[in-house]
Amino acid sequence: MSVTQQYLLDTYRAAQQGGPTPPAPGRNDWQAVREVREYGRFRAVMEERPAHGRLRAALARLARGGRLSGGSVARSPRPLP
Template identity: 50%
Template sequence: MNAMHQYLFDAYRATQHRDALPPVPGRHDVAALRSARDARRFARVVAGRPARGRLRAFLRRRRPC
């Protein structure tokens, strides 16, 4: 059973009990990834390390000029 099947079962059950429908699968994925990124950046700042720029600096060093 995948997430969509489970959502359909939960939606059916919610309508039978006249409850609110559950959120659609994948609806909050971007917000969850963004909050994880922000938490990681915050932890780096608190530890005294630069919060960003590692990937860009790496790509800049690897780019053939």
């Protein structure tokens, strides 16, 4: 059953039972994306990691020829300033 068919069936059932109609498919997609992004930021703060700039930093590492994940490659720690 496709999403559209399920939506039409749910709308029909709501009309028969006198209940509210469900939201159309795709109507709240951007809201869900925002909530997932905010949850990721929340988890980063709770784990004491930077909440902003993680994607940009990962892309910069990738552009420099690095890897996106830490992997099993041992890296020497940077000296403290």
